[in-house]
Structures are given as C-alpha cells and as structure tokens.
Amino acid sequence: MNKEINFFQYLKDRIGYIVIYFVAILLVILTMHLTLIISLKKVFFENVIYSLLISAILLSVFLVYDYRKNRDFYKQLSTLVNYAIDLDDLLYDVQGVTREQEIFQIILTKLYRNYKQEITRYEDIHNEYLEFINQWVHQMKTPVSVINLLVQEAVNNECNEAFESIGEENDKLYHGLEMVLYNARLNKFNLDFVVENIHISDLIREVINDNKKLIIKNRVYPKLKGKENLIVRSDRKSLYFVINQLLINGVKYSKDGEKRSINFIIKEEEKENILVIEDNGIGIAKEDVGRVFRVFFTGKNGRKINESTGMGLYLSKKVCDELGHRIWVESEEGVGSKFYVAFNKEKSIFNM
Numbered sequence: 001m002n003k004e005i006n007f008f009q010y011l012k013d014r015i016g017y018i019v020i021y022f023v024a025i026l027l028v029i030l031t032m033h034l035t036l037i038i039s040l041k042k043v044f045f046e047n048v049i050y051s052l053l054i055s056a057i058l059l060s061v062f063l064v065y066d067y068r069k070n071r072d073f074y075k076q077l078s079t080l081v082n083y084a085i086d087l088d089d090l091l092y093d094v095q096g097v098t099r100e101q102e103i104f105q106i107i108l109t110k111l112y113r114n115y116k117q118e119i120t121r122y123e124d125i126h127n128e129y130l131e132f133i134n135q136w137v138h139q140m141k142t143p144v145s146v147i148n149l150l151v152q153e154a155v156n157n158e159c160n161e162a163f164e165s166i167g168e169e170n171d172k173l174y175h176g177l178e179m180v181l182y183n184a185r186l187n188k189f190n191l192d193f194v195v196e197n198i199h200i201s202d203l204i205r206e207v208i209n210d211n212k213k214l215i216i217k218n219r220v221y222p223k224l225k226g227k228e229n230l231i232v233r234s235d236r237k238s239l240y241f242v243i244n245q246l247l248i249n250g251v252k253y254s255k256d257g258e259k260r261s262i263n264f265i266i267k268e269e270e271k272e273n274i275l276v277i278e279d280n281g282i283g284i285a286k287e288d289v290g291r292v293f294r295v296f297f298t299g300k301n302g303r304k305i306n307e308s309t310g311m312g313l314y315l316s317k318k319v320c321d322e323l324g325h326r327i328w329v330e331s332e333e334g335v336g337s338k339f340y341v342a343f344n345k346e347k348s349i350f351n352m
Contacts, residue, residue: 007064007067010063010067010070010074011063014063018059018063021055021059022052022055022056025051025052025055026052029048029051029052033048070098073101130184133180133181133184134181134184134185137177137180137181137184140177141174141177144170144173144174144177145174147166147170148167148170148171148174151164151166151167151170152167167213168213168214168217171213171214175248176309178241179309179311179312179315182241182315182319183311183315186315186318186319186322193235193237193238193322193323194235194236194237195233195234195235196233196234196235196236197231197232197233198231198232198233198234198236198239199229199230199231200230200231200232200266200273200275201224201228201229201230201266203236203239203240203243204224204243204264204275205224206240207240207243207244207247208222208247210244211244211247211248211251214248214251215251218251218254218260219260220250220251220254220260220261220262221260221261221262222247222261222262222263222264223261223262223263223264224264224266225263225264225265225266226264226265226266226267227266227267227268228266230266230268230273232273232343233343234323234325234343235323238319238322238323239323241315241316241319242316242319242320242327242341243275243277243341245312245313245315245316246277246316246339246341247262247277248312249312249313250262250277250279250281250337253279253281253282253301253337254279254280254281254282255280255281255282259280260280260281261279261280262277262278262279263276263277263278263279264276264277265277265278271344271345272326272342272343272344272345273342273343273345274340274341274342274343275340275341275342275343276338276339276340277338277339277341278336278337278338278339279336279337280335280336281336281337282301282333282334283331283332283333283334283335283336283337284299284300284301284329284331284333284337285299285300285301285333286333287300288300288301289329289330289331292313292329293313293314293316293317293327293329294310294314295310295311295314296309296310296311296314297310297314298310320341324344325341325342325343325344326340326341326342326344327339327340327341327342328340
C-alpha cells in the first residue's frame with residue numbers, strides 16, 4: 001500500500017489551519033468595516049475581495065514553501081514505509097527538518113535502543129534456557145538407555161513381567177525426552193539439519209523395527225506398499241521423528257479387534273512424492289480434524305487416553321514446515337485415519 005505524502009495530502013492534513021486562517025481574516029475585515037460603518041463611511045466590496053485575495057496568495061506561498069522544506073523528509077518516510085523493513089533505517093537515515101521532528105526522532109531512537117536492549121536480554125535468557133534443556137535431555141538419555149539395557153537383559157533371562165512393564169514405561173520416557181529435545185531445537189532448526197537422499201522405504205523399516213516391541217504388544221501389523229525404491233531429499237533425523245510419531249499415534253489410537261494394521265503407502269505423482277500412513281483405528285472426530293496439529297490440542301480422543309500431550313502432531317507439523325514438506329490428515333471417526341506427508345519435487349528448500 002502506497003503511503004506517499006504528496007502536496008494534496010499535505011493540504012488535507014492542514015485543512016483545519018487553512019479554515020481558521022480565513023475565518024480570522026474575515027473577522028479582521030468585518031471588525032474594520034464595522035468601524036467604518038459606525039463612522040458613517042462607505043464600505044467598498046472590492047476592498048473585501050482584494051484583502052481576501054492577497055491573504056490567499058500569501059497563505060498559498062507559505063504552504064508551498066513549507067511543503068518544499070519538508071518534502072525531502074516526507075519522501076524519506078514514504079520510502080521507508082513502502083520498502084524498508086529495518087527500524088534502524090527509520091531512525092538513523094531519516095533526518096528531521098523542524099525542531100519538533102528532531103525531538104521526536106531523539107525520543108524514538110531512545111525507545112528503540114531500550115527495546116533492542118530488552119530483546120537482547122530476553123534472547124540471552126532464552127538461549128541459556130535452551131542450552132540447559134538440551135544438556136538436561138542428553139544427560140537423562142544416558143540413564144534411560146542403561147535402564148533399557150538392564151531391562152532387556154532381565155527379560156532375556158526370563159525374569160517376571162514387571163521388567164517388561166518397566167521397559168515399556170522407559171520407552172515412553174525416552175520418547176518424551178525426544179519430543180522435549182525437538183521442541184527446544186525448533187527455533188534453531190536451520191542449524192541442525194543435513195540434507196541427503198533418503199530411501200523412504202528403508203527409513204520406514206527402521207522406524208518399524210525400532211518400535212517392534214510396541215507393535216507386537218498391541219498386535220498391530222505394519223505393511224509397506226507402493227513404490228518402495230522412491231528417493232526423497234530431506235533431513236533423515238527429522239523425517240525419522242515425523243514418521244515415528246505418526247506410527248506411535250497409529251498404534252496408540254488403534255481399536256480393539258483382529259485386523260489392526262498400519263499401512264505405509266509410498267506414491268509418486270507428477271509434482272510430489274507422497275507418503276501415506278493409514279490406520280484402521282478409532283479415527284478422529286469431525287470437529288477435531290482441523291485442529292489436530294495445534295499445540296497441546298488433544299481433542300475427543302485425547303480425553304480418553306491419559307498419555308496424550310497434544311505435542312506429537314504439533315511438532316511433526318512444525319518439523320515438516322521447516323523442511324518444506326506438507327502434512328495433513330483425513331479421518332473418519334470409527335473408521336480410521338490417513339496422514340499424508342508430501343515432498344515437493346519442483347519447489348524445495350533443499351533445491352535453492
């Protein structure tokens with residue numbers, strides 16, 4: 001939107017001054033003529049018109065002069081409003097003409113400096129917090145891994161079922177730590193990804209294998225379909241997180257029955273490669289479908305399952321957005337859900 005201040009805009013902004021000026025002139029002329037009338041002297045209408053004409057000319061000259069004096073200042077403001085995005089330009093490149101403009105510039109400069117100092121202070125606090133979270137998560141992962149090894153050894157030695165339960169809870173703890181870590185990394189995502197060619201079917205098999213205990217316990221049968229040799233360009237670690245989260249959700253919200261399955265369907269289209277993760281679980285309520293990717297949103301199903309945090313799908317969406325992939329869902333309550341992850345062939349952040 002053009003915000004240029006031209007001469008007509010300048011006059012419009014000063015219409016009140018112009019009206020008051022002419023009212024004052026008329027009052028002066030009226031006072032003088034009343035004096036003449038009281039003195040029984042003749043009043044000439046031509047003199048009134050002449051006085052108004054002279055006043056109008058003088059006012060016009062002054063307005064043109066004032067506009068020309070401030071024109072460069074207006075042009076600088078218009079240019080910055082229309083094109084500049086940095087407040088530093090607005091405060092340091094624009095030079096005030098009048099003392100009033102200079103004072104306003106000084107005030108705005110002081111306010112802006114204080115604002116930048118506060119922003120810098122909060123950024124430092126935020127970075128320290130993120131650093132703490134990252135270190136804490138990595139420290140917690142070590143005992144979690146040790147517990148997992150001890151539990152696995154106990155299970156292999158045919159110890160009681162309590163160790164299996166401990167192992168399951170330990171896996172949940174590990175998954176929770178991963179979500180905390182990804183949430184902390186999102187603000188600096190561009191510093192922590194590596195672009196590579198990925199065989200999508202190999203990555204899916206890796207995710208399935210890492211979750212085999214969860215899959216076996218819940219009697220859910222994963223199936224890989226479609227074009228298995230398809231290659232996509234992405235960050236392997238981040239894409240693993242997304243697929244892993246969608247698999248865990250599919251298992252978590254599966255419904256009781258003999259035919260519990262999750263299908264991984266790989267499709268190649270003209271402009272996109274698409275991964276479809278399809279389950280025949282409890283599905284998503286119609287009113288919740290458009291909100292499942294919102295932070296902390298658990299919806300109708302989340303109220304049935306206490307483990308729901310509303311973070312998994314939110315982080316998956318954020319990661320896909322950062323990677324330049326599309327993610328969406330189609331679902332019918334009581335029938336199942338289909339999550340789509342689309343990899344654009346033509347327009348990608350990795351091809352720039």
